[in-house]
Amino acid sequence: MFEQIAFYFFSAATVVLFLITAFSKNVLYAMSALAAGMVMISGFFFLLDADFLGAVQLIVYVGAVMALYAFGMMFFDATKDVKEKNAPSYLVVLLGGLSALLLVVMFAAPILGSNIEASYPPIEGISNPKSVGLVLFTKYLIPFEVAALMLLVAMIAGIILAGKKMDISLTDIEEDIAISEEEEMSLDEKDGEK
Amino acid sequence: MDPLILGTIIKIVLVLAIVSALAGFGTYLERKVLAYMQRRIGPAHVGPFGLLQIVADGIKLLTKEDIIPQNANRFIFMIAPAVTAATAFIALSAVPLFPTFTIPEYFPLVGGAIVPSTISDISIGILFLLGVMGSGLYGPLLAGMAQANKWGILGSARTAVQFLSYEVITGLSLLAPIMLVGSLSLIDFNNTQIGGVGSWIIWQQPVAFVLFLIAGFAETNRTPFDLLEHEAEIVSGYATEYSGMRWGMFFIGEYANMITISLMASIIFVGGYAPLGFIPGWIAILLKVTFFFFLMLWVRASWPHVRPDQLMWFCWKVLMPIAVINVVITGIVVMI
Numbered sequence: 001m002f003e004q005i006a007f008y009f010f011s012a013a014t015v016v017l018f019l020i021t022a023f024s025k026n027v028l029y030a031m032s033a034l035a036a037g038m039v040m041i042s043g044f045f046f047l048l049d050a051d052f053l054g055a056v057q058l059i060v061y062v063g064a065v066m067a068l069y070a071f072g073m074m075f076f077d078a079t080k081d082v083k084e085k086n087a088p089s090y091l092v093v094l095l096g097g098l099s100a101l102l103l104v105v106m107f108a109a110p111i112l113g114s115n116i117e118a119s120y121p122p123i124e125g126i127s128n129p130k131s132v133g134l135v136l137f138t139k140y141l142i143p144f145e146v147a148a149l150m151l152l153v154a155m156i157a158g159i160i161l162a163g164k165k166m167d168i169s170l171t172d173i174e175e176d177i178a179i180s181e182e183e184e185m186s187l188d189e190k191d192g193e194k
Numbered sequence: 195m196d197p198l199i200l201g202t203i204i205k206i207v208l209v210l211a212i213v214s215a216l217a218g219f220g221t222y223l224e225r226k227v228l229a230y231m232q233r234r235i236g237p238a239h240v241g242p243f244g245l246l247q248i249v250a251d252g253i254k255l256l257t258k259e260d261i262i263p264q265n266a267n268r269f270i271f272m273i274a275p276a277v278t279a280a281t282a283f284i285a286l287s288a289v290p291l292f293p294t295f296t297i298p299e300y301f302p303l304v305g306g307a308i309v310p311s312t313i314s315d316i317s318i319g320i321l322f323l324l325g326v327m328g329s330g331l332y333g334p335l336l337a338g339m340a341q342a343n344k345w346g347i348l349g350s351a352r353t354a355v356q357f358l359s360y361e362v363i364t365g366l367s368l369l370a371p372i373m374l375v376g377s378l379s380l381i382d383f384n385n386t387q388i389g390g391v392g393s394w395i396i397w398q399q400p401v402a403f404v405l406f407l408i409a410g411f412a413e414t415n416r417t418p419f420d421l422l423e424h425e426a427e428i429v430s431g432y433a434t435e436y437s438g439m440r441w442g443m444f445f446i447g448e449y450a451n452m453i454t455i456s457l458m459a460s461i462i463f464v465g466g467y468a469p470l471g472f473i474p475g476w477i478a479i480l481l482k483v484t485f486f487f488f489l490m491l492w493v494r495a496s497w498p499h500v501r502p503d504q505l506m507w508f509c510w511k512v513l514m515p516i517a518v519i520n521v522v523i524t525g526i527v528v529m530i
Contacts, residue, residue: 028267028339035332042325051318052378058325062332063361069335070354073347128317129378 003047010043025081027072035065052128201297201309209286209313217449218248224491231495258438265342266435274340275440278333278447285326286450287313289457290380292467292476311467312381319380320368323458324361327413330451331357333444334415334422338432349431352421355502359509360412360419366517367405370524371395371462380458384466391470396463401520403463405513407489410455412505415448417494421502456486 017037024030038061045054076082120135136144222237222245229236237244262268290311297309316322331353338350372378374395375386387393396403412419423431433444460466460482467475500508 026267028270028336032270032332032336035329039329046316051316052321055318055321055325059321059328059361059365062325062329063358066331066335066354066357069339070351070358073339073351073354127377 006043006047010040010047013037014040025084027076027082031065031069031072034068035062038062038065050128052132197296197308198310202313204297205291205309205313206287209291210283213283213286213450213453214446216453217446218252220449220452220487221251221445222248223487224494227488227491228495231492255439255442260438260440261435263341263343263435267340267342270336270340271435272440274333274337275436275443275447276333277336278330279443279450281326281330281333282447282450282454285323285330285454286457288316288319288322288326288380289454290319290384290461290467291457292479315379315381318378320372320378320383320458320462323380323454324364324368327451327454328357328361330447333447334432337436337444338422341432341435343435345429345434346432348428349422349434352424352428352502353432355506356412356415356419356421359506360409363405363409363509363513363517364413366514366521367402367409368462369517369521370402371399373521373524373528374398380461380466383462384468387465388468390468391465394463394465399463399520399524401516403459405517405520406463407459408513410459411490411493412509414451414455414490416452416490418497418500419505420499421505424499426499452487452490453483456483456490459486 014037017033017040020033021030021037024033039058041061042054042057045051045057120139123131123134126134225247226236226244237247240246240250262271292311294311295309312319335350335353335357338346338348338353340346371383375383377383383395387395411417415422421431423433428434433441436444457479460479464482465478466482467479469475470478473481
């Protein structure tokens with residue numbers, strides 16, 4: 001009884017919050033709804049007794065959305081609505097919605113048809129993090145390692161992108177810019193004299 | 195009613211009431227301690243030893259006009275303080291506060307109720323705490339962005355920077371003790387240190403202890419790292435436009451977080467509520483929490499602020515390598 005109420009509450013809240021994320025024109029509403037939706041999803045994990053995954057969902061997505069906020073802060077004025085240039089085309093909305101529905105049906109039908117069964121049911125008497133670790137480091141070791149490798153590649157790429165002038169001190173860079181601006185100024189003055 | 199459910203409800207009410215009252219008392223303590231460390235007297239005029247200053251402050255906060263700036267995002271502006279306060283108390287729901295006890299039968303109405311040590315005993319208490327306390331920083335972030343004020347934006351930019359810096363350190367510093375104990379439950383941590391002072395984890399993990407304290411200071415927004423509302427630089431940061439009780443809620447949240455971090459430090463590293471010689475468990479944990487609370491005030495009196503870039507440099511280039519090395523060494527020791 002209690003679990004059913006909680007499940008429907010979390011589902012309704014998740015759907016509504018993600019709809020706000022998609023439809024709101026205000027950056028602040030969109031991102032706050034995204035963060036709140038992620039928290040609501042962790043509720044499902046707690047309902048399914050997957051405490052570990054629930055807490056990980058909280059930690060990971062709270063951090064990830066926080067980084068999104070940082071970008072939002074740089075690109076948008078949070079107190080004003082974003083003016084969208086593209087006018088909504090009802091045909092696009094209809095086709096997009098239909099194809100999304102089709103995808104959901106395609107993926108959900110085989111699972112529904114063969115009753116949902118856990119491929120690796122939790123072992124009795126082993127705590128939650130331990131059973132996740134057991135499956136992760138035996139059955140899913142290769143995907144785990146591949147994911148680790150991809151993250152490493154992403155990290156190296158990030159360092160290279162961010163650190164082009166890392167060997168030069170920041171103050172020196174600013175001085176360079178200042179000098180070049182002075183040169184431009186003097187050039188402009190010469191142009192004016194001509 | 196089921197004695198356990200009744201006990202849990204009693205515990206929830208008690209924790210809410212006591213911790214929010216303690217938050218008020220904490221401001222008084224903070225002023226007094228800071229004053230004595232700086233050779234002043236501190237609040238002295240209202241009531242004996244200035245004790246009624248808390249009441250005066252409370253009346254001021256409650257009766258002050260609740261101003262919402264004209265261009266602010268009203269809804270987000272209004273719920274942001276509630277996020278801070280609510281997450282602080284949700285975090286407390288997973289911390290074991292005192293040993294479990296049964297209320298004696300002769301009390302009317304509540305006799306026989308079993309008051310559990312933790313309100314919600316989830317097996318992964320530490321991770322849950324980290325997650326919920328991390329989401330507590332959404333309060334300052336949203337507040338700063340919603341108020342249409344440049345100082346507020348700077349405050350919330352600093353919130354994001356601070357969160358991304360310290361969160362790694364908190365996780366990595368706690369990883370080493372977790373590996374030693376082999377559990378994420380705070381009750382298990384308490385039970386492994388039940389054998390007196392010698393069995394405290396702090397002796398095996400001094401590096402992790404110091405790292406956790408530093409990260410905890412950043413997490414609760416305490417002075418060496420209180421970048422979010424650095425009065426000397428950005429007026430009041432995220433709280434610039436707030437007044438009245440909404441401002442007060444930020445501070446109830448901050449003090450509740452300080453209590454949570456003190457509780458976590460005392461349970462994970464220094465024995466928790468295990469009885470200490472002739473001192474019973476519940477007094478032992480009160481003493482430990484009080485000490486860590488005092489430590490936060492002490493540090494505030496003795497250390498200057500750091501700049502945001504210094505915080506990032508410190509977290510990513512100094513603390514994170516130390517934490518990783520600590521985890522590796524712990525791993526080798528555990529394997530051997």
